[in-house]
Amino acid sequence: MSTPKERIIATTFELFAKQGYNSTGINQIVAEANVAKASFYQYFKSKEDLCVEFLNVRHDYWFNELNRFVSKEKDMKLKLISCFDFLIEMNQKENFRGCSFLNILSEIPMDNVKILSVIQNHKKDLRNYFSELIKDSGLSDHIYLLFESSIIESQLFRSNELIEKSKKIIINLIK
Amino acid sequence: MSTPKERIIATTFELFAKQGYNSTGINQIVAEANVAKASFYQYFKSKEDLCVEFLNVRHDYWFNELNRFVSKEKDMKLKLISCFDFLIEMNQKENFRGCSFLNILSEIPMDNVKILSVIQNHKKDLRNYFSELIKDSGLSDHIYLLFESSIIESQLFRSNELIEKSKKIIINLIK
Amino acid sequence: MSTPKERIIATTFELFAKQGYNSTGINQIVAEANVAKASFYQYFKSKEDLCVEFLNVRHDYWFNELNRFVSKEKDMKLKLISCFDFLIEMNQKENFRGCSFLNILSEIPMDNVKILSVIQNHKKDLRNYFSELIKDSGLSDHIYLLFESSIIESQLFRSNELIEKSKKIIINLIK
Amino acid sequence: MSTPKERIIATTFELFAKQGYNSTGINQIVAEANVAKASFYQYFKSKEDLCVEFLNVRHDYWFNELNRFVSKEKDMKLKLISCFDFLIEMNQKENFRGCSFLNILSEIPMDNVKILSVIQNHKKDLRNYFSELIKDSGLSDHIYLLFESSIIESQLFRSNELIEKSKKIIINLIK
DNA sequence: TATGAATGAGCTTTCATTCAT
DNA sequence: GATGAATGAAAGCTCATTCAT
Known part of the structure; x- marks a missing residue:
């Protein structure tokens, strides 16, 4: 499919633009990106970082x-x-x-x-x-x-x- | 001192302007306004209402x-x-x-x-x-x-x- | 109209039968009975009493x-x-x-x-x-x-x- | 000891049978099951689900x-x-x-x-x-x-x- | 590298009840 | 006799984050 990091970024791109920063939770991102929670924190040390x-x-x-x-x-x-x-x-x-x-x-x-x-x-x-x-x-x-x-x-x-x-x-x- | 409702509005006025809507919780408002949580909901039926x-x-x-x-x-x-x-x-x-x-x-x-x-x-x-x-x-x-x-x-x-x-x-x- | 106590009982009769005991709050009862909260507790010393x-x-x-x-x-x-x-x-x-x-x-x-x-x-x-x-x-x-x-x-x-x-x-x- | 999910179910089994559904809060369940509240919601998306x-x-x-x-x-x-x-x-x-x-x-x-x-x-x-x-x-x-x-x-x-x-x-x- | 399991702190909201007048 | 104002405690639920493997 693609790498987890790519999927995270693609999903974030869509969700942040659509729903805003605070209304988009990490849970939703990892769920829609099909990525494990811990994988997320391997690439981004915080939500701020992802932002x-x-x-x-x-x-x-x-x-x-x-x-x-x-x-x-x-x-x-x-x-x-x-x-x-x-x-x-x-x-x-x-x-x-x-x-x-x-x-x-x-x-x-x-x-x-x-x-x-x-x-x-x-x-x-x-x-x-x-x-x-x-x-x-x-x-x-x-x-x-x-x-x-x-x-x-x-x-x-x-x-x-x-x-x-x-x-x-x-x-x-x-x- | 003043009525709870007045204190709620005054505190909200300060906090919403300073921190924004989502970053200001009902907890903080009632704490800084010295009001019981249930009193808050007597005057405002939801946070949206307060907004x-x-x-x-x-x-x-x-x-x-x-x-x-x-x-x-x-x-x-x-x-x-x-x-x-x-x-x-x-x-x-x-x-x-x-x-x-x-x-x-x-x-x-x-x-x-x-x-x-x-x-x-x-x-x-x-x-x-x-x-x-x-x-x-x-x-x-x-x-x-x-x-x-x-x-x-x-x-x-x-x-x-x-x-x-x-x-x-x-x-x-x-x- | 009628006395507060009568209105409380009539409203309770309807709501308890329709929604059950736990799902019916005192708030809803006094609201629909058009009675002050404190009036309620003048006639019934607790929800159990009302029950x-x-x-x-x-x-x-x-x-x-x-x-x-x-x-x-x-x-x-x-x-x-x-x-x-x-x-x-x-x-x-x-x-x-x-x-x-x-x-x-x-x-x-x-x-x-x-x-x-x-x-x-x-x-x-x-x-x-x-x-x-x-x-x-x-x-x-x-x-x-x-x-x-x-x-x-x-x-x-x-x-x-x-x-x-x-x-x-x-x-x-x-x- | 055992997994959180098992402990939740075991505790629920006991408490629901003993106290009933509405009288048993999520707080009590997680406390007696020694589980974090958020862990509970990882396994059950709502109290209804648990029921x-x-x-x-x-x-x-x-x-x-x-x-x-x-x-x-x-x-x-x-x-x-x-x-x-x-x-x-x-x-x-x-x-x-x-x-x-x-x-x-x-x-x-x-x-x-x-x-x-x-x-x-x-x-x-x-x-x-x-x-x-x-x-x-x-x-x-x-x-x-x-x-x-x-x-x-x-x-x-x-x-x-x-x-x-x-x-x-x-x-x-x-x- | 990748992950599923687990978490503490916090959220908004509602409960039955009491106080002061 | 009647009331509006005020409350502490608890409800169900979600947050960003970390641990163990």
Whole structure:
């Protein structure tokens, strides 16, 4: 089939994204991954550890998908709009579950530096992504901020309305 | 001293804002509120119920504080900037704990309509708040979106940097 | 409306018969009887006390209904059969909930003499009832035993089959 | 010593028979079985589950004991009487605790089909037991009914009087 | 490497009862 | 006579983790 570690990660990927961090127990993970409890703790010394791994995997997955999606466009401005369309696609695929990183940010104690820094790095990379795309740091941060609220508002209202609104705002900003 | 119900709500207010919903147990609440466990369940039929009550109290508190803070300014544009300064004040007061409503949004199962709708209503009110302040629905939504990301990014990075950046963006937008 | 005590007894009558003793909490009783908790404990010093009262009320109710039903027949043998038809009527009315007395017997600790003796007296009265109807103590006990199992088996299988069988047996016995 | 599961079942066997279902808490079971609470829930997914297991174990135990006891007699009629003597032995051994199956029948909500059907099957087996012993279905049901009331009445009055009476009745029936 | 068995501490919730007025 | 407020104890159950092999 595959190695236990792979199965754990695949299962975690699905469950954390779907149910969130705190609502997903180790029991459920090992059960659905068909792995012994002790095997789990061979690869991950704690649930926190698994969380870090999950966030790393998610980071790679998410940026890959984004790049795949955006690379269809050649023009910078179209690429930009395409980023927001990517959110719409993700909302449909994942049923408006929002951003895994921000979700977990709300679920961990404030002093959990280990996880916090992984989340921060993800968002720094995203901010950089826009900055490299746009080459105007004032504008790129502006768009980064609209991108962030687009994710959250669409999660909150289970609707892409404010993503569409953001797209219109941006079109005006960069015309 | 005060009534048990008052003590429960006060303690909950503090603990939910500080630690989040899932990390705060009924045990801790009743212990710190000096209330018998059964007394708790006389006033709140479930933890979910308490959550709704908390969100309502928080809603009133938050908008009161916002209004108090913003009313110092008379000019609309200054009022607008003042909203973002309010975030800075709150971050200092509450140690960058972010938005209670969005935090709880991440902690509940997606199908918890009862809590979800309370959160949605809070944000609708906020969106209206800007809309009434600005009287230009395109612009007001734009600012609402920047406001939302300002909260989240400052929570994530424990820094007011992007709040300040938003202020600058807005000053440019409305000049 | 009526006095609190009456409402408590009426509600208890319904709930104990429907749900059983242990599954019916004081909370539910006072809630459905629209009575304050403390009022309850003014009339009944404990749940056990209420149980005794319930059994007494039930005793009167049950024998009254039995007599009313059986008195339609004049002939002793027909009266006897009528007793078993009464069970069928009760099963329909109370949805095969069986004998309140035997049900509570199973729910109390073995050393609860207070309740136990009330139950014993009820069944002694029933045994006497048959004995006075039949005037042949060997036969009357025989029928009492068939009557008892008729209640229980019909409760267990939610069916009157074995009541009907008992009737046939008895018709053969007394012909 | 023995495995936790074995100790749980042994303890449950004792406590359910002695105190009944509702009066026996998981806490007491795990305490007396010297087992961690979480271990309990590794083997039984709920108390209801444990109840089913208990009834199955009890079913086997009870019929084994009955067969052991009855097999001392060779003649069918003596075997029959022996069944009732078995009740007397059980009453002495278990201090008139009655039938575990009928006791639990009184303690569960009427719509608990899972437990109900286990109880029904036990009694169906008993009814069959008599039917195979006697080969006269009219008579065997008659005796089954007397057997059932014998258990209950002896439980209620903590006395074997009505068991003895049943024996006499039966001797007359089959002579 | 891989595992099934076992766990202590904690969860949310409900029980029958008493207090103060 | 009547009540709303408050309670200690216990209920059934789940958590992340570790042990022994």
